[in-house]
Amino acid sequence: MAVETEASMLVRVQQENFSxxxxxxxxxxxxxxxxxxxxxxxxxRDHSKGHxxxxxxxxxxxxxxxxxxxxxxxxxxxxxxxxxALVLHRYGPIEIGENIVLIIVGAEHRADAFKACxxxxxxxxxxxxxxxxxxxxxxxxxxEEHP
Amino acid sequence: xxxxxxxxxxxxxxxxxxxxxxxxxDGAQVKDLVDVLHAQYPDLxxxxxxxxxxxxxxxxxxxxxxxxxxxxxxxxxxxxAGGA
Numbered sequence: 001m002a003v004e005t006e007a008s009m010l011v012r013v014q015q016e017n018f019s020x021x022x023x024x025x026x027x028x029x030x031x032x033x034x035x036x037x038x039x040x041x042x043x044x045r046d047h048s049k050g051h052x053x054x055x056x057x058x059x060x061x062x063x064x065x066x067x068x069x070x071x072x073x074x075x076x077x078x079x080x081x082x083x084x085a086l087v088l089h090r091y092g093p094i095e096i097g098e099n100i101v102l103i104i105v106g107a108e109h110r111a112d113a114f115k116a117c118x119x120x121x122x123x124x125x126x127x128x129x130x131x132x133x134x135x136x137x138x139x140x141x142x143x144e145e146h147p
Numbered sequence: 148x149x150x151x152x153x154x155x156x157x158x159x160x161x162x163x164x165x166x167x168x169x170x171x172x173d174g175a176q177v178k179d180l181v182d183v184l185h186a187q188y189p190d191l192x193x194x195x196x197x198x199x200x201x202x203x204x205x206x207x208x209x210x211x212x213x214x215x216x217x218x219x220x221x222x223x224x225x226x227x228a229g230g231a
Contacts, residue, residue, distance in 0.1 A: 059155060131155035131156075
């Protein structure tokens with residue numbers, strides 16, 4: 001299957017799960033100059049701040065969330081010595097162990113890929129209007145802050 | 148009249164609604180909106196005053212002197228919690 005390479009496929013907020021292989025290939029296929037790929041995958045854990053979590057739901061601000069992820073990709077491409085970056089975040093109900101967020105950065109060398117990948121996920125947490133509700137035995141909790 | 152969207156935990160502060168309609172005079176600014184909200188919903192108002200909740204206008208973070216018009220897309224954004 002041909003890998004779609006439009007920039008819009010490299011920045012997405014979507015409800016459905018994503019395939020790591022497919023997304024990795026999408027970045028790899030962007031350039032044969034890529035020699036190192038760093039990846040951050042965030043998944044749903046069953047424990048948070050001392051309480052059990054049975055599942056969660058992500059809410060996003062449609063339009064603004066996409067705009068911020070696009071801004072993150074563009075700034076990463078501008079500020080780091082990298083070749084491509086992909087930023088995905090899911091919304092809606094997510095079960096424990098499922099994928100939530102994916103950052104993939106391709107560069108000529110690993111150091112730049114690692115640095116840009118970490119910056120992208122840190123920046124995503126700071127500026128992207130996405131919120132998480134956790135379902136716990138004590139009730140439903142909107143998560144207010146993240147380390 | 149402006150429409151104000153609410154996200155995340157803010158809905159729990161205003162009886163579960165995700166949209167408020169707030170009457171505002173012509174030439175109103177974000178700070179005027181905050182004053183009205185503070186009067187009607189003190190808990191929400193306090194979070195706005197403490198800057199724990201920010202206001203966006205047309206999908207950009209607004210300042211307190213940002214002018215508002217009826218067609219603006221206004222939203223109240225609690226602290227973000229994306230990622231994992």
